[in-house]
Amino acid sequence: MSERILEFVSDIEFVANINSEKDCLMNQGTHQDDAKTDEGNPNGLWFNIDIPKGHGLKEGDRIRIIIEKAE
Numbered sequence: 001m002s003e004r005i006l007e008f009v010s011d012i013e014f015v016a017n018i019n020s021e022k023d024c025l026m027n028q029g030t031h032q033d034d035a036k037t038d039e040g041n042p043n044g045l046w047f048n049i050d051i052p053k054g055h056g057l058k059e060g061d062r063i064r065i066i067i068e069k070a071e
Helices: none
Strands: 003-011 014-017 022-027 047-052 062-069
Touching: none
Parallel strands: none
Antiparallel strands: 003 062, 014 022, 022 047
16 A cells, blocks of 8 residues: 655646657646646645656646655
């Protein structure tokens, strides 16, 4: 069983080409469902996640980020 720490929905702001095997999904603004103000919002959550190529995601797609502590 795992313990859920955090879950939020956000737009992908940028997809970076890291190398031939992976890309990086990023949003360094505050465009999440729970933090809709400017980047000065102390509750804003950013993400920068490397994932294997072939994901089919693009800028503007909405994704859900879930952080769980594995046991």
